[in-house]
Amino acid sequence: MKKEILVAIDGSVYSNQALSYLSTLFKDQDDIYFHLCTIVTEGASVMTSVVDPNNSLMPSSSAQNRKNISANRYLHKASEKLNRAGIDSERIKTSIHTSGYNIARTIQQTATKELVDSILVGRQGLNAISEMLMGSVSATLFQKCRDTPLWIIDGEVTSNNFMIPVDGSANSLMAVDHLCHILEKRDDIQIYLFHCRSLFSKKSQCNIELFHNKWDKDWCNKHLSGDDCLFNGPRQLLLEAGIPTSQIHILPEVSDLEESRGIIREAKKQQCGTIVMGRRAAGMAKGLFGGVSDRAIKRVQDMALWIVG
Template identity: 45%
Template sequence: MKKQILICIDDSPTSSQALLYVSHLFGSQEDVNFLLLHVHAGSAAAFPEPEDSLNSLTPDRPTSAMSRKGDHLLQKARQKLEAHGIHAERITTCCQPAGSIASAIHQFGSHHLVDAIVVARRGVGIVGELLLGSVSSALFDRCRSTPLWVIDGNIQSERFLIPVDGTPNSMMAIDHLAHIFSGRTDVRLYLFHARSFLSSPPVCRPEMFYDRWGKEWCDTHLSGNGCMFTGPTHLLTEGGVSQECIFTLPEPTTIEESTAIISAARKNNCGTIVIGRRPESEVKSIFGGVSKRTIRQAENLALWVIG
């Protein structure tokens, strides 16, 4: 099955790091295509871009300086991907103006049904984010139906840490991994669970998943001792990920889950953390959910947020 990854391009050095990240992981995967998008500040067009510009009756619009700059950035980004062995036919580019960059990226990704949106964090830090805002932070708040991959630093690792807790959001993260890495044998996936001193022991509830995977499968793989790991493992292997690529880590008890997640990622040389996010309707602490606290603390790591 073909997959399409949307990569957000701007003029920052971190944008190049995002390109290197995806080309390292997916450059040799012919079933993965790349959609490069540059959004610059400005009013959105009154008419959408025509599907066939040569035969369109829509009048041509003059090209602005910002559009020309965007086209130049996209051309450089294309060249970087091609330099890593990615064929030109696997790369599509688009440049467009918008009043809200994050909103435009989110809408574009949803319209094109991409498998993930990739954005580089520009390193403004927590204080800068609170004062100035950031595209990655705004996308984090918007992207619920499309997985968001936030890249921080130069990451060249095929090791992934996946926090699991038996909840639907955790299983959706596993489902995303099974789709993205189906047929791969070169990645390493580490299943991890950390429990706060103040939290109750996790309980798997197979009935929560009957509608998606059926009663028989859920009762078999999402119940009993170790269900937090057996269910995800079976979902990955049935999705085409080799059993040899999947590892289960010890379960520590910790004061703060997000700190334990990042610590486990570094200890096991993982370059990416894949985390399922709770629904907006669920109550979070005043400090935000685990996924948001993790993304704020993560440095020189990629974070995939699903849900």
């Protein structure tokens, strides 16, 4: 089955790191395709815009032309980088989109229109205060993009080890399901299932009824019941996706003052390059300091974070 990843390209070192990540993981996976897109910002004009700019008699500004030339250059270099890594041109397509200054919204709309399987962006490594003051495409996408899985790459990531935090929720199982869809039948990866709970939280349990709208009732009763339900369901999904048993590792449960810190610490210990996390639906109650995925995205460094909502 063909899977398509929308990759935001801006010619920066951060988008280059994202391309390197893709090359490391998917260069030999012929079912993975890449849609490279770049966004050209367009300032507001006192003139009414035409429906089709290509048919307009109004001359385009030299500044806008320079932006378009730069955008084409970024995409050309990005395609060449993937080609040099061994990815055929047939698996790559490119597009340029004109936007106001809400770049994240344009990326999100493109992903929805193209029905891609995920969005990938490189992160500039801004701290929380900088993101609040300056804004960040990755931060805005994280807040707004919930219909399409979001992959955020921070730094250089070369490991094929994956960490999946599980907590017995439908959200965490959806994250496992997304990973299964992308990495089915892979025999060159290692996957670690891990549960970390805060010191004062109750023991997690699986509420089987919450899973019935996505998974068969009999399957849920078989794999999401009992004392090991946190791990049995995710492990079964991985096995059904063709991931060998020898590549699936269940780690001991730990407690930490704050879950995201424990997750990231364990991911580094296991030399994981990617953490795959589910997230609460919009409007669901979060803890005093926000959700686990909210805090993880602020803490993660030199790692990829897949957020599935």
